[in-house]
Amino acid sequence: MRTFWKLTAISMQSHLYYRTSFFINLLSPVALLGGQYLLWAALYAQQEGGAIGGMERAEMFTYILLAFAMSNLLNWAGENTLAREIKTGLVVARCVRPAFFLTQYMAQMLGTLLTQGAVNLLLVFAGFACFGKYMTVPSVSALIAFVPCLLLAVALRLLMIDVFSLLCFFTTGYLGIAWTRAALFDFFSGAMIPVALFPGWLKTAACCTPFPYMLQVPVAVLLGQETMAGFGMPGIYGLQIVWILVFLALHVILYGLARRNLTIAGG
């Protein structure tokens, strides 16, 4: 574990080293949150206070804030670190360090999201403190159920990014892979629009992918909404764990394949 925490600390230190870049990366997505708020405010104004897709205004604004905080745990640069290293060949440095490849990756990503996570948590508290009366405040029991769900969601998302990044060993088009991953996540996880607003068939299709378990489901648990999976909490945790195991298996397969037919940039 000393290795893991050392690598996590290095990752955090790397993010904090360049002050301007750190603050820009940290705060620029807040503009996106503002845009989402204005969009939904306009839509609810047209509904004259009525619900949209079964979600009341207060519930939606709470959802937007929480979904933003979870979705924004990793920025574009952070998510694509491994993919970039594979494309440039710098990944070879990871391969020769005496630590598991996945351990190094998870430690690095944890370092990235811990700093952003702390800021996002402050934003959520500030949001509830300032606008709590216009929002749905979670119950304590929901909060208790949410914490493990959040941790599993984060682990699942990191592994999903890892697997997509490993695909870069087999193609030179890492941006195409990164955009595909981002599009799938943003749409099916409920980061852009709550999955609850999808038409029935699309909701069912989304339910069969791992993406809602990275965002929509944990937020629904926190807000006390019916989760689209329709399972109780043990079932939800179980499904998240199953998806984690699927991605772990994919990691092992892809990493093994890469080592058999690997060409690293630069010889």
Added chain:
Amino acid sequence: MIEARELRKVYKVNHKQPGLKGAFANLFHAEWEQKVAVDGLSFQMEQGRALACIGENGAGKSTLIKMMIGILTPTAGEIRVFGTDPRRGGRGYLRRIGVVFGQKTNLWTDIPVIESYQAVKTLYRLDEGMFRKNYDRVVELLALQPLLSVPARKLSLGQRMRADIGMVFLHSPELLFLDEPTIGLDINVKHTIRTFLRQMNEETGTGIFLTSHDLDDIDEICDDAIVLSGGRLIYDGTLDQLKHRFVQDKMIQVTGKQERDIRSLLPLARIIMEGRVVKIVYPVREYSSAEVLAAVSGCFAIEDITIEEPDIDEVVSRIFAGEGML
């Protein structure tokens, strides 16, 4: 220490047709071909030796290193380092070796160099005494003190390479793999790195496996050499033997008064007069050095004499110009 037997690595590469038409055609029908990077390679390297791997671009040098450090799987054949398969050696194996790729850094780029060194201490589970001893040594020999507080991203190429080479010695590796470690560096940095590597090889017994296009690196650091061409081994032996087998001419430079015409004694030699200095270039197949020295001492009142050693540049250019297989 290293033992390779019939080692072979074949890559599958996408063969694309030329031109726009070919680019479109490739979208719907990919043609794959097999590229043999390493072909039936067998060689050994003993503990503590410094072995150079010489070859043109694409000869299979980097692929060979990647198989030896365990990140690439051979298509066929067997490789054993310290008696085990590098792919199965895991973290224990990685703790016994060091790897430096000249075009890629092992440092964490966004934190000061000293922080990367501290990370090595944790990753390699070094005790404070061992770490401090190695740290002090590399900082002194590579003059790293001014670089320690600077992030690797802000270092020049030469500074970064010194820091990379220093880092790889912190865990006292038994065997070091160096892939083009001096590429793009200026002459002073090259000299510092070569001197350091040779010193560490001699003093600590660290084995060195080096690939380089800079033949001065090879000459100054290594004792033995293997030569690859098209993935195949065409020479395995000492560097001295390699030089002598491929050198056709040698040169003796004499300063002093000529008392007798040396041409009559060495009719097949080329004599170049440069004032009081006479250069005698002689074919090694016709004359031994002893014969030439005897002739020189009979013809000159010698003030100074220099025997030019064969140059590895010349050897390698002859090998790859196809002037003979070994």
